[in-house]
Amino acid sequence: MDQRSSFYTEEEGKSMKVRTLYVLVLFVLAFSTTGCGKKEAGQPAAEQPAATKTVDPATAGTVAGSVKFEGTPPKPVRIRMDADAACARLHKGPVFADEVAVSPGGALANVVVYVKSGLDGYSFPKPTETVVLDQKGCMYRPRVIALQTGQTLEVLNSDDTTHNIHPVPNINREWNRSQPPRGEKIVESFAREEVAIAVKCNIHPWMKSYIAVVKHPYFKVTGSDGTFELKGLPPGVYTLEAWHETLGISTQQVTLGANETKSVSFVFQGG
Numbered sequence: 638m639d640q641r642s643s644f645y646t647e648e649e650g651k652s653m654k655v656r657t658l659y660v661l662v663l664f665v666l667a668f669s670t671t672g673c674g675k676k677e678a679g680q681p682a683a684e685q686p687a688a689t690k691t692v693d694p695a696t697a698g699t700v701a702g703s704v705k706f707e708g709t710p711p712k713p714v715r716i717r718m719d720a721d722a723a724c725a726r727l728h729k730g731p732v733f734a735d736e737v738a739v740s741p742g743g744a745l746a747n748v749v750v751y752v753k754s755g756l757d758g759y760s761f762p763k764p765t766e767t768v769v770l771d772q773k774g775c776m777y778r779p780r781v782i783a784l785q786t787g788q789t790l791e792v793l794n795s796d797d798t799t800h801n802i803h804p805v806p807n808i809n810r811e812w813n814r815s816q817p818p819r820g821e822k823i824v825e826s827f828a829r830e831e832v833a834i835a836v837k838c839n840i841h842p843w844m845k846s847y848i849a850v851v852k853h854p855y856f857k858v859t860g861s862d863g864t865f866e867l868k869g870l871p872p873g874v875y876t877l878e879a880w881h882e883t884l885g886i887s888t889q890q891v892t893l894g895a896n897e898t899k900s901v902s903f904v905f906q907g908g
């Protein structure tokens with residue numbers, strides 16, 4: 638090394654020093670940029686456009702509640718499946734559309750309850766579980782599903798007839814795929830938050846479903862008991878939205894303290 642360095646002229650030596658300095662600066666810059674990820678606190682938001690905050694389970698709380706329907710539910714509309722004998726023969730009695738599914742106590746099913754705002758700056762890992770949408774008896778089952786952005790959706794065809802799954806999104810990528818009887822599952826996902834995407838079957842006009850895509854894990858589709866529970870929410874001020882395909886949306890503000898459980902109820906009115 639010494640021998641080699643003796644061959645450099647003074648000019649070259651200077652230039653080398655400059656280069657060494659340059660490399661050092663680059664190195665420090667690169668190191669500090671990659672090092673930032675671990676020191677989230679105190680980092681200016683402008684330098685970190687991507688969401689970096691993570692939820693601290695030690696202070697997380699829960700928002701739980703129920704969705705009710707008040708008034709007279711609309712009369713269920715009868716579905717005629719005569720157009721496809723394979724569908725018609727799957728049902729012994731009459732089939733009705735289940736747009737407004739109200740239980741005797743007033744509990745409303747198929748409502749997507751989710752955190753509409755208040756989670757800016759948080760990042761959430763992509764869930765590993767898949768969400769399944771089945772086609773059974775020439776109906777989508779369940780009628781309403783919700784999943785996280787990027788989460789895997791599996792579409793099944795449990796029928797002995799061909800279906801055509803056609804989500805009609807506003808801001809996500811549209812796709813339209815045919816699925817043969819008991820055919821291979823269709824695997825898809827959605828990149829953007831959208832509540833909710835209507836899904837139709839191009840073969841059977843009565844088939845309808847909705848897919849709600851939420852950018853975080855705080856969502857739930859109510860079942861026949863009309864309840865929901867959003868667990869593991871960090872303390873904060875949130876706008877909660879309840880979405881129903883025909884009854885519209887209802888929102889509420891919730892302030893959640895550390896480890897708190899807040900109860901929220903939504904009521905949709907019938908005509």
Ligand SMILES: [Cu+2]
Pocket residue numbers: 775799800801838839840841844
């Ligand atoms: Cu179909």
